[in-house]
Amino acid sequence: MGATADIFIPCFVDQLYPATALSMVKVLERVGVTVNYNPNQTCCGQPAYNAGYHPQSRSVAGKFLQDFAAPSEAPRYVVSPSASCVGMVRNSYSELFAGTAQLSACQAVQGRTYELTEFLVDVLGITAIPGARLDGKYTYHDSCSALRECGIRAAPRRLLDGVAGLERIEMAETTTCCGFGGTFAVKFEAISVAMAQQKVEHALDTGADYLVSTDVSCLMHLEAYIRKEQLPLKCLHIADVLASGW
Structure with missing residues (x-):
């Protein structure tokens, strides 16, 4: 390019x-x-x-x-x-x-x-990464920063839909905050955990194998809850998905 x-x-x-x-x-x-x-x-x-x-x-x-x-x-x-x-x-x-x-x-x-x-x-006008492959189903989390601060919604989905073997299933309330918010998670722990729980439950309801987002801060927060509860869901940053299979 x-x-x-x-x-x-x-x-x-x-x-x-x-x-x-x-x-x-x-x-x-x-x-x-x-x-x-x-x-x-x-x-x-x-x-x-x-x-x-x-x-x-x-x-x-x-x-x-x-x-x-x-x-x-x-x-x-x-x-x-x-x-x-x-x-x-x-x-x-x-x-x-x-x-x-x-x-x-x-x-x-x-x-x-x-x-x-x-x-x-x-x-660059690229909608698929050559050779990208990941078998399974995924659901996507719109981070507050991506959606509200940068206006990013379509681009991640277009790239993920171009990954061979990967099927998208949208979760309920995908645009709702995950509850991290930096120091918010420290100052308001109970609210933060409840928001993470709700987000993870919506993701699990889809039957997805993967929860994908553009922000590792969101994924770190959600992954902590998933691991604590030993739930069958894996968090992946979109860069790691696009780099899979080749």
């Missing part, structure tokens, strides 16, 4: 699900994207921002802008396997850098930043 992508690996993926980052690289290279990784990258600043520490978040976000400043002679995309982080960059950065000298740099990065599935489908 001739595209070049600077990949951003979020904290959750880096620390807890590094294989998902490798799956994203595998998928991007499979469709002809040149992948660059800047080892100096850290965090997008979302944890501090959501906790109300905006000056500290701005400092971290400023480093993000520096880390992903593209050379003027070769503008590149910024691609991440997390709609949550992409939503932070696209939306919250506008508030953080409003009226500052960094606003122009902020807008330049915002215009180049994409979540993996929307990059593949909406930018």
